[in-house]
Amino acid sequence: MAVTVPGLPFDFIQTDVAGGTVGFIFKSTADAFYYNGTTVTKITDVDYPTTTVRGIAYLDGTYYVMNPNGEIFGSGINTPTSWTALNKIVAQMEPDAGVCLARLLNYIVAFGAYTTEFFFDAGNPAPGSPLSPYTSGMLNVGCAAAGSVAQTNNQLFFIGVTKQRGRSVYALTGTAPQILSTPTIERILNGSDLSSVFSFCVKISGHNFYVLTLVDKDITLAYDVDTGDWKEWTSLTPQTPQAITSLTYDTTTCLVTATTGTAHSITDGDPVIIAGATQTQYNGAVNVQYRDANTFTYAPLNTPVVTPATGSPTVVRYVSGAFIGRFYAGFGNIELVQDSAGNLYALDQNTYQDAGNPIDVHIRTPQVDGGVNKKKFFQELQVIGDSDDTLVFVRYSGDDYQSWSNYRSVDLNLRRASIHRLGQSRRRAFEIRHTDNTPLRLEALELTFEVGNN
Amino acid sequence: MRFNLANLNDARDADREQDSWGVNCFLEKDNELRTLKRPGLISTIDVVGSGTVGQGLFIWPDSTKTNPQVVVIFDDVMLIHEFDAELEKLIWNSDPEVPIAPEGFITTEFGWDIGDPSTPSGVVVESPYPVTFPLEPIPVGPFPGWEILAGSLPNSVTEYLPLTLLGGSLAQCNAGTQDIYRCSDGITWDGGITWPGPYYESVALAWYDGTYLKSVSSIERDGIFLRLSAASQTFLGNDFLSVLYPENAQFQTFVDSNYVYWIDNYRNPGGNIEIMRSPVSPPAAVAWSQIGTNLPESDVGTVGRGGYHLKTIVVLGSTFYSIPPGGVAGKKVYSSTDLITWTLLTSDWGLGTSTVRQIAQQAYTDKIVILLNDDNVATTTDGITWTKSDYITVIGSTFTPYSLVKFGSDWYTAGGSKWAKLLGSRVP
Numbered sequence: 001m002a003v004t005v006p007g008l009p010f011d012f013i014q015t016d017v018a019g020g021t022v023g024f025i026f027k028s029t030a031d032a033f034y035y036n037g038t039t040v041t042k043i044t045d046v047d048y049p050t051t052t053v054r055g056i057a058y059l060d061g062t063y064y065v066m067n068p069n070g071e072i073f074g075s076g077i078n079t080p081t082s083w084t085a086l087n088k089i090v091a092q093m094e095p096d097a098g099v100c101l102a103r104l105l106n107y108i109v110a111f112g113a114y115t116t117e118f119f120f121d122a123g124n125p126a127p128g129s130p131l132s133p134y135t136s137g138m139l140n141v142g143c144a145a146a147g148s149v150a151q152t153n154n155q156l157f158f159i160g161v162t163k164q165r166g167r168s169v170y171a172l173t174g175t176a177p178q179i180l181s182t183p184t185i186e187r188i189l190n191g192s193d194l195s196s197v198f199s200f201c202v203k204i205s206g207h208n209f210y211v212l213t214l215v216d217k218d219i220t221l222a223y224d225v226d227t228g229d230w231k232e233w234t235s236l237t238p239q240t241p242q243a244i245t246s247l248t249y250d251t252t253t254c255l256v257t258a259t260t261g262t263a264h265s266i267t268d269g270d271p272v273i274i275a276g277a278t279q280t281q282y283n284g285a286v287n288v289q290y291r292d293a294n295t296f297t298y299a300p301l302n303t304p305v306v307t308p309a310t311g312s313p314t315v316v317r318y319v320s321g322a323f324i325g326r327f328y329a330g331f332g333n334i335e336l337v338q339d340s341a342g343n344l345y346a347l348d349q350n351t352y353q354d355a356g357n358p359i360d361v362h363i364r365t366p367q368v369d370g371g372v373n374k375k376k377f378f379q380e381l382q383v384i385g386d387s388d389d390t391l392v393f394v395r396y397s398g399d400d401y402q403s404w405s406n407y408r409s410v411d412l413n414l415r416r417a418s419i420h421r422l423g424q425s426r427r428r429a430f431e432i433r434h435t436d437n438t439p440l441r442l443e444a445l446e447l448t449f450e451v452g453n454n
Numbered sequence: 455m456r457f458n459l460a461n462l463n464d465a466r467d468a469d470r471e472q473d474s475w476g477v478n479c480f481l482e483k484d485n486e487l488r489t490l491k492r493p494g495l496i497s498t499i500d501v502v503g504s505g506t507v508g509q510g511l512f513i514w515p516d517s518t519k520t521n522p523q524v525v526v527i528f529d530d531v532m533l534i535h536e537f538d539a540e541l542e543k544l545i546w547n548s549d550p551e552v553p554i555a556p557e558g559f560i561t562t563e564f565g566w567d568i569g570d571p572s573t574p575s576g577v578v579v580e581s582p583y584p585v586t587f588p589l590e591p592i593p594v595g596p597f598p599g600w601e602i603l604a605g606s607l608p609n610s611v612t613e614y615l616p617l618t619l620l621g622g623s624l625a626q627c628n629a630g631t632q633d634i635y636r637c638s639d640g641i642t643w644d645g646g647i648t649w650p651g652p653y654y655e656s657v658a659l660a661w662y663d664g665t666y667l668k669s670v671s672s673i674e675r676d677g678i679f680l681r682l683s684a685a686s687q688t689f690l691g692n693d694f695l696s697v698l699y700p701e702n703a704q705f706q707t708f709v710d711s712n713y714v715y716w717i718d719n720y721r722n723p724g725g726n727i728e729i730m731r732s733p734v735s736p737p738a739a740v741a742w743s744q745i746g747t748n749l750p751e752s753d754v755g756t757v758g759r760g761g762y763h764l765k766t767i768v769v770l771g772s773t774f775y776s777i778p779p780g781g782v783a784g785k786k787v788y789s790s791t792d793l794i795t796w797t798l799l800t801s802d803w804g805l806g807t808s809t810v811r812q813i814a815q816q817a818y819t820d821k822i823v824i825l826l827n828d829d830n831v832a833t834t835t836d837g838i839t840w841t842k843s844d845y846i847t848v849i850g851s852t853f854t855p856y857s858l859v860k861f862g863s864d865w866y867t868a869g870g871s872k873w874a875k876l877l878g879s880r881v882p
Contacts, residue, residue, distance in 0.1 A: 233478055354495040
C-alpha cells in the first residue's frame with residue numbers, strides 16, 4: 001500500500017535547489033514521499049525509520065527525522081530517498097520519548113515528552129551523523145502535543161509540559177523558552193486531552209498569530225505575538241434549513257415574528273438566514289431576538305406589505321465551533337488554510353465573512369462599577385468606534401454574568417451610536433456582538449449613569 | 455464614563471462564560487485601545503463532497519516554474535495546483551475553473567493518489583474532483599490570459615490550415631504533403647502520419663465529430679467534403695456550389711448533427727448572403743443545397759469582397775447564431791432555429807470596437823467562444839449577453855491567430871509557427 005496508515009497529517013519540506021534536488025518531501029508519522037517535480041517516490045530505504053514523530057528538518061544538505069525513541073536519522077547529502085543506518089544520533093540527555101522534530105536557527109530541535117534538546121552540525125565525518133548535541137541548551141520542558149509545534153520567523157511555538165507543573169504555551173527564541181499562556185489559557189490547555197491538536201503561525205494585518213486548535217475542546221486560541229493578547233477564534237457552520245410555519249409582520253413594533261413547528265434552537269442575537277417567503281421583504285440575513293423555543297422575532301431588511309408571509313419560508317441557523325483552519329501555508333501574499341475536510345481557503349484581511357458565513361464577533365467586558373459599589377441608574381450607552389453601515393448588538397449583565405438582557409441593536413452609522421434606558425445595578429458587564437459582512441473597529445463604550453445613595 | 459473594549463481574555467474558569475473575553479477579534483497593533491474583527495476566509499478550491507480528511511498544505515516555490523505550486527493532501531490524495539504569481543492576491547471561486555475576483559486564481563493541475571495500493575508511490579490522478587458549483591462573474595482586470603508557448607509548430611498555421619482536434623490530440627495538416635501532425639500533451643508534436651492521398655487543394659482539418667475528422671475544401675466551385683480517420687480518408691463526394699466567390703467562403707463552415715453548412719458571407723452586388731448545406735452522415739456523395747437566400751446582415755459591411763456582413767454562424771444546442779464581424783462593420787446578433795427565419799437578438803453586442811478574429815466553430819462547451827482582435831475572448835450563452843475578458847495583451851502582433859480550439863480544459867490558438875494557450879479557468 002502506498003500509505004501504510006491512511007488519513008495521517010503530513011509535514012512538508014522543500015528540497016535543496018542548490019543541491020540539485022528540486023522538489024519537496026512530505027511525510028506522515030508512517031510514510032514519507034519525495035516529489036521531484038515530475039514523479040512521486042515513496043521513501044522505502046530500509047534505513048528510514050518505520051515510524052517517526054511529527055516534523056522533518058533540513059540542515060546543511062541533510063534531512064532529519066526522529067522516531068518515538070528519540071533517535072534522529074539523517075539522509076544522504078541532498079539525497080532525500082537515501083538513508084544510512086549509521087547516520088543517527090540520539091536525544092538521550094533524559095530518557096523521555098521523542099515527540100516532534102523541528103529546526104530553529106542553526107539547531108535541530110528534538111522535542112521530547114518532558115525535555116527538549118538541541119543539535120548542531122558539527123561536521124562529524126560520515127557515515128555517522130554530522131550532528132552533535134548542544135549540551136548547554138537542553139530544556140526541562142517537553143512538548144505535550146506534536147501538533148502544537150508551529151514556527152514563525154525565528155520562533156517556535158508549542159504546548160510545553162514539565163515535570164513540575166501543567167501545560168503552558170511556550171515560544172522558543174533561540175534556546176530560551178518563554179511562557180506565553182495566561183492562567184486562563186492554561187486552564188483550557190489542562191482541560192484538553194490533546195489527542196488532536198493543530199497549530200500554525202500566520203502573519204496577517206501586520207500581526208503575527210500563533211493559532212492553536214484543541215479538537216476535543218472544540219476551541220481555537222489565537223495568540224497575537226505583537227500585542228501579547230490571546231483571543232478565541234470560532235467559525236460558524238450553517239445547519240439544515242428548518243421550516244417556518246408562520247411569518248407575520250407587526251406594523252407597530254416593525255418586527256417580524258417567526259414561528260417554527262419544532263424547537264428552533266436559536267439563541268438571542270444569533271445570525272440566521274430567512275428564505276423562501278414569497279414576499280421577499282421577509283427574506284435575508286438577520287439577527288434574531290429569542291422569544292421562546294418555537295418563536296423568534298427580527299427586524300426585516302425591508303418593510304413587508306403583505307402579512308402573513310406566504311410561500312415556504314425557512315430559517316438557517318449556525319452552530320459555532322473551533323476555527324475551521326487546521327493547516328496553513330503562506331508564500332508572498334498567499335495565506336492559505338485547509339480545513340478538516342481538505343477544503344482550501346484564503347485568509348484575507350479585507351474579507352469579513354468565512355466563505356460566505358458570518359464571523360461571530362463577541363467582546364465581553366469586565367464588570368464596570370465606576371469605582372464605587374453604590375447602585376447606578378444607567379441612562380445611555382454609546383458605542384465608540386468606526387462609523388459603518390452596520391449594526392452591533394449589545395447586552396448587559398448586572399449579576400456577575402449570571403443572566404443577560406436581550407441584545408439591543410446599535411447602528412454604527414448614526415452620529416450617536418447609542419442605546420438608552422439600561423436599568424439599574426451596582427456593577428455592569430457588557431457584551432458586544434457583530435456578525436455583519438462589514439469591517440469592525442471598536443474603541444470603547446461610553447456609559448452615562450447616575451450614582452444612587454446606597 | 456468611557457471604558458475600553460480592548461481587554462485581555464480573562465475568564466475565571468474553563469467555561470469562559472464570565473469575565474472579559476473576546477472572540478474573533480484582535481487588538482490593533484499601533485493602537486491597542488482598538489479592537490478589530492479578525493480576517494475572514496475566502497473559499498478557494500473546494501472539494502466538498504469528495505474530501506473528508508484534510509491532511510496538509512504546502513506552498514512549493516518551484517524554482518523551475520514561474521508560479522509557485524500549492525500542494526494539498528486530503529483523503530490520501532496529493533494534489534498540486536498552480537498559483538498565478540503575476541497577481542498580487544489570490545481569490546477563487548469554489549470551482550477551480552472559475553476565477554471570481556480580480557487578483558488571481560489557481561487551477562487544479564494534477565496529483566497522486568498516495569493511498570492507492572497499485573504502486574508504492576500511488577498513482578497519478580488528474581482533475582479527480584470535478585465540481586459543479588455556481589459560476590460567478592468574471593473578474594475585472596486586466597489579468598494574464600494567453601501564454602505564448604515555447605517551441606515551433608511543425609507546420610505553418612494559416613487561414614486554410616488551422617489547428618483542430620483529432621481524437622485526444624490537437625492536430626494540424628501539412629500544406630504540401632497533407633500529412634497530419636498531432637499533439638497529445640499540449641507541448642510536443644509527433645512526427646506526422648502520412649496522408650494516404652489523393653490530394654486536394656487547401657484541405658482544412660475543419661472539425662472532429664468524435665469519430666471522424668472532416669474537411670470541406672474547394673476546387674474551383676466544387677465543394678468537397680472529406681471524412682477521415684486519423685490514418686485514412688474516405689472521399690465522400692463533391693458537388694458544385696452555385697454561389698459566387700465560394701473560394702472566399704471556405705472557412706465559414708459549421709456543422710450540426712445532420713448537416714455541414716457553407717456560408718457565403720459576402721453580399722454580392724445585387725445579391726444576398728447565402729448558405730448551402732449538405733447531409734453530413736453518411737452521404738454517398740456531397741449534395742449541396744441552398745437554404746434561404748437572405749441571411750441577416752450584421753450591420754454596415756460593404757458589398758462585395760472586403761466587407762463581411764456576417765462573420766459566420768455558430769450552432770449552440772438547437773439554435774443557430776449569426777456572429778457579426780464586430781467593430782464598425784457590424785454588431786448585430788441574430789438567432790434562428792431553421793436558418794430561414796431570423797430574430798434580431800441585439801443590435802449591439804456590447805463588445806465595443808473589438809473585431810472578431812476567430813470563432814470556435816464547435817460547441818465545445820455550453821457557450822459560444824470567440825477570439826477578438828485584442829487578445830481577449832468573449833462568450834455568450836444566449837447571443838444577447840456577451841462577456842468579454844480583460845487580458846493583458848500577450849499575442850499582440852507576435853502572430854495572427856488563425857484558430858481557436860479547446861483541447862482538454864484549455865484553449866489554443868496559432869498562427870504561422872507560433873501558438874498560444876489560454877487556461878480554461880480564464881475564459882469568462
